[in-house]
Amino acid sequence: xxxxxxxxxxxxxxxxxxxxxxxxxxxxxxxxxxxxxxxxxxxxxxxxxxxxxxxxxxxxxxxxxxxxxxxxxxxxxxxxxxxxxxxxxxxxxxxxxxxxxxxxxxxxxxxxxxxxxxxxxxxxxxxxxxxxxxxxxxxxxxxxxxxxxxxxxxxxxxxxxxxxxxxxxxxxxxxxxxxxxxxxxxxxxxxxxxxxxx
Amino acid sequence: xxxxxxxxxxxxxxxxxxxxxxxxxxxxxxxxxxxxxxxxxxxxxxxxxxxxxxxxxxxxxxxxxxxxxxxxxxxxxxxxxxxxxxxxxxxxxxxxxxxxxxxxxxxxxxxxxxxxxxxxxxxxxxxxxxxxxxxxxxxxxxxxxxxxxxxxxxxxxxxxxxxxxxxxxxxxxxxxxxxxxxxxxxxxxxxxxxxxxxxxxxxxxxxxxxxxxxxxxxxxxxxxxxxxxxxxxxxxxxxxxxxxxxxxxxxxxxxxxxxxxxxxxxxxxxxxxxxxxxxxxxxxxxxxxxxxxxxxxxxxxxxxxxxxxxxxxxxxxxxxxxxxxxxxxxxxxxxxxxxxxxxxxxxxxxxxxxxxxxxxxxxxxxxxxxxxxxxxxxxxxxxxxxxxxxxxxxxxxxxxxxxxxxxxxxxxxxxxxxxxxxxxxxxxxxxxxxxx
Numbered sequence: 001x002x003x004x005x006x007x008x009x010x011x012x013x014x015x016x017x018x019x020x021x022x023x024x025x026x027x028x029x030x031x032x033x034x035x036x037x038x039x040x041x042x043x044x045x046x047x048x049x050x051x052x053x054x055x056x057x058x059x060x061x062x063x064x065x066x067x068x069x070x071x072x073x074x075x076x077x078x079x080x081x082x083x084x085x086x087x088x089x090x091x092x093x094x095x096x097x098x099x100x101x102x103x104x105x106x107x108x109x110x111x112x113x114x115x116x117x118x119x120x121x122x123x124x125x126x127x128x129x130x131x132x133x134x135x136x137x138x139x140x141x142x143x144x145x146x147x148x149x150x151x152x153x154x155x156x157x158x159x160x161x162x163x164x165x166x167x168x169x170x171x172x173x174x175x176x177x178x179x180x181x182x183x184x185x186x187x188x189x190x191x192x193x194x195x196x197x198x
Numbered sequence: 199x200x201x202x203x204x205x206x207x208x209x210x211x212x213x214x215x216x217x218x219x220x221x222x223x224x225x226x227x228x229x230x231x232x233x234x235x236x237x238x239x240x241x242x243x244x245x246x247x248x249x250x251x252x253x254x255x256x257x258x259x260x261x262x263x264x265x266x267x268x269x270x271x272x273x274x275x276x277x278x279x280x281x282x283x284x285x286x287x288x289x290x291x292x293x294x295x296x297x298x299x300x301x302x303x304x305x306x307x308x309x310x311x312x313x314x315x316x317x318x319x320x321x322x323x324x325x326x327x328x329x330x331x332x333x334x335x336x337x338x339x340x341x342x343x344x345x346x347x348x349x350x351x352x353x354x355x356x357x358x359x360x361x362x363x364x365x366x367x368x369x370x371x372x373x374x375x376x377x378x379x380x381x382x383x384x385x386x387x388x389x390x391x392x393x394x395x396x397x398x399x400x401x402x403x404x405x406x407x408x409x410x411x412x413x414x415x416x417x418x419x420x421x422x423x424x425x426x427x428x429x430x431x432x433x434x435x436x437x438x439x440x441x442x443x444x445x446x447x448x449x450x451x452x453x454x455x456x457x458x459x460x461x462x463x464x465x466x467x468x469x470x471x472x473x474x475x476x477x478x479x480x481x482x483x484x485x486x487x488x489x490x491x492x493x494x495x496x497x498x499x500x501x502x503x504x505x506x507x508x509x510x511x512x513x514x515x516x517x518x519x520x521x522x523x524x525x526x527x528x529x530x531x532x533x534x535x536x537x538x539x540x541x542x543x544x545x546x547x548x549x550x551x552x553x554x555x556x557x558x559x560x561x562x563x564x565x566x567x568x569x570x571x572x573x574x575x576x577x578x579x580x581x582x583x584x585x586x587x588x589x590x591x592x593x594x595x596x597x598x599x600x601x602x603x604x605x606x607x608x609x610x611x612x613x614x615x616x617x618x619x620x621x622x623x624x625x626x627x628x629x630x631x632x633x634x
Binding site for chain 2: 136138139140148151170171175
């Protein structure tokens with residue numbers, strides 16, 4: 001029993017050490033400068049083929065990813081453009097006021113009806129109402145007047161069913177005129193409520 | 199400092215005796231009644247101050263010019279050219295009263311100075327040419343770079359002696375300027391010189407209001423995104439936010455004791471003016487309306503507050519009695535009256551009102567009546583009184599861009615103070631002298 005065990009241990013040691021020697025000798029050869037040559041043994045050829053195959057299937061994968069990315073990019077671009085045009089559609093039209101007034105005209109209400117519909121179509125959108133004034137009168141009074149205009153717009157939108165949490169207001173008084181002119185035409189453009197998406 | 203106090207005292211006693219014992223001393227020496235509706239300007243002549251040696255020769259010329267500039271600023275004096283004198287104007291010999299009178303001047307200021315090491319000794323004398331006597335003499339012991347302070351002080355002495363009122367020569371103003379493209383707070387001396395930027399928020403900053411103690415400026419700024427009220431420490435320039443309630447937080451106005459401010463808030467259709475302490479806590483609610491209430495200004499005793507409201511349909515000026523809570527309308531002429539500023543003397547409220555499509559400065563008695571129009575041409579807005587109530591600072595675009603102007607409280611003597619790049623708005627006068 002003991003002799004049999006000793007025999008198998010010798011066999012095991014022989015095999016492992018010969019494996020060790022083989023792998024060492026191979027390394028030595030490579031180290032002598034032949035490693036850069038293309039493999040010549042059948043084993044090596046097979047390995048090379050395998051590698052090429054992997055490479056080919058790699059590039060195939062890559063191509064697939066690229067076309068998917070391109071499609072996604074185009075989709076996103078389209079979404080962005082649509083979002084931008086929707087954003088522009090929402091933000092483009094202002095609501096105008098008479099001098100020293102913050103009552104919404106019928107025209108103003110029609111514009112706001114469209115904005116309310118838009119906000120219902122995009123239920124995740126949040127908007128800020130900016131109140132602006134023309135340059136006439138005190139900066140101080142116009143700050144309050146701009147707030148009144150923004151508040152009037154917000155209250156109207158809320159009355160149309162838009163959640164107040166989606167809306168905020170800010171007054172710029174006469175500090176940010178759209179038209180820097182000093183004519184009645186410029187003033188009428190500057191007495192406005194402007195809406196921006198937040 | 200006072201080298202001739204006995205002479206002045208002797209002069210005052212002499213005048214006092216002349217007018218009789220029942221006349222108060224100060225009233226007796228008032229040469230000019232600046233409350234009279236039409237003032238004849240006093241002609242004064244100021245030759246270059248003479249140096250006893252040759253060092254710093256330019257100082258005498260600059261100091262004499264500055265004194266003339268100061269007196270001219272008050273609107274009560276006319277400065278004559280000393281070359282009208284037949285002799286050598288800066289001669290240090292005895293005063294030839296008769297020869298000086300021939301220039302048309304009624305008063306003469308002579309100055310001499312010398313430098314002892316780093317010290318500047320400047321002696322200034324005021325002479326009454328008609329009576330042929332010296333009225334005032336002061337010696338200032340200072341350093342050459344501070345000669346302006348000495349001159350400002352002597353100008354104040356002259357003004358006090360001749361009018362019974364102190365001058366503004368040691369005060370400062372602040373205002374909004376767009377020098378760097380954005381609306382920032384700047385300060386300057388009373389005459390627009392010594393221009394300095396105080397803020398750099400790169401935002402929209404509005405309505406600076408100097409505190410009664412002179413150590414803070416309250417203002418509104420969008421620097422954190424929305425119009426909030428802040429305090430700016432002077433001279434440290436640290437900023438503290440005191441009101442950032444929803445909507446607009448605007449038009450801070452100091453209560454006379456400097457411990458609280460009235461601030462206008464507008465949000466969700468409601469407008470109110472609150473009294474806040476310096477940390478922003480509500481002391482009391484002063485007004486509330488569904489319209490617009492803004493631009494408070496306290497009476498000097500703090501019992502009343504002027505403000506702008508559109509409760510009658512257009513912006514008009516109202517007065518709140520803080521004890522009885524009664525509100526009465528003050529202005530009835532025109533459809534746009536804003537920017538009330540209560541005089542520190544209590545007797546007038548200045549405001550900007552629309553007349554013929556442009557804004558003009560008016561004054562009105564706090565009890566009401568006919569407003570007096572003070573300006574013409576261009577838009578004239580944002581009046582603020584000097585600490586003595588004698589002058590009004592305001593903004594005007596009469597020469598194109600908006601700049602800071604000054605006038606006497608009766609509308610005379612209107613002059614431009616700022617000549618810098620950009621536009622200037624919303625001036626405020628520091629109620630404290632800066633040397634104190």
